[in-house]
Amino acid sequence: GQNIDQPTEMTATEGAIVQINCTYQTSGFNGLFWYQQHAGEAPTFLSYNVLDGLEEKGRFSSFLSRSKGYSYLLLKELQMKDSASYLCAVREGDYKLSFGAGTTVTVRA
Amino acid sequence: IAGITQAPTSQILAAGRRMTLRCTQDMRHNAMYWYRQDLGLGLRLIHYSNTAGTTGKGEVPDGYSVSRANTDDFPLTLASAVPSQTSVYFCASSDSAHNEQFFGPGTRLTVL
Numbered sequence: 001g002q003n004i005d006q007p008t009e010m011t012a013t014e015g016a017i018v019q020i021n022c023t024y025q026t027s028g029f030n031g032l033f034w035y036q037q038h039a040g041e042a043p044t045f046l047s048y049n050v051l052d053g054l055e056e057k058g059r060f061s062s063f064l065s066r067s068k069g070y071s072y073l074l075l076k077e078l079q080m081k082d083s084a085s086y087l088c089a090v091r092e093g094d095y096k097l098s099f100g101a102g103t104t105v106t107v108r109a
Numbered sequence: 110i111a112g113i114t115q116a117p118t119s120q121i122l123a124a125g126r127r128m129t130l131r132c133t134q135d136m137r138h139n140a141m142y143w144y145r146q147d148l149g150l151g152l153r154l155i156h157y158s159n160t161a162g163t164t165g166k167g168e169v170p171d172g173y174s175v176s177r178a179n180t181d182d183f184p185l186t187l188a189s190a191v192p193s194q195t196s197v198y199f200c201a202s203s204d205s206a207h208n209e210q211f212f213g214p215g216t217r218l219t220v221l
Contacts, residue, residue, distance in 0.1 A: 031208060042199060043152070045209035087151065095140045095159055095203060096167070097210060101151035 004100035006088050011106045012078055020073045020103045022088035031091040034062050034073045037102070038084045047073065083107045112136065115200050115213040122190050122220050130185045130216050132200030140203045141183040142210065143175060145196040152199065158183055190220045
């Protein structure tokens, strides 16, 4: 199984940058995912990393270091609508995901 | 149907009662999952199915059962509900062509 750690809460100002770290321990790594979840809604997919390095998608980027068991999600040019929980998830095998407890990001004007 | 749907949206249930949460997807995904989400604990996998006709236990399977008679439907049954099963339940699906899981809107269940 996995042990997935991420900070509980982060606060940032509109227009700023925030980096959410995620560390994990797993016996059979097969990909790392980041999901966004607004309060009262379902999680939605943000990014996927399976090889080391940076994946960029608009204002959001995700980085992975498999040797360190480490990933981060970078949110740039923060907007009020980015206030949400961000979930780090690790896949073992073909399908199953294990999720961290999530990081609640609050964007302030 | 567009994507993945769940029913009911919310339910209040007396302890000891039987309850089935429904999940249907129209994306022809082979794999489906049930999670519960509790404050501070994140999403935890209850049961999963890699393909129609097969199921497997996740991290917290006790008190729950599932079936996968066809590709589209994956119901979750609580045989005799207990208050600790109060949670938000999410169904999800995925296939080998896409890396991500797609989540349904969730069912908020309260067991009194």
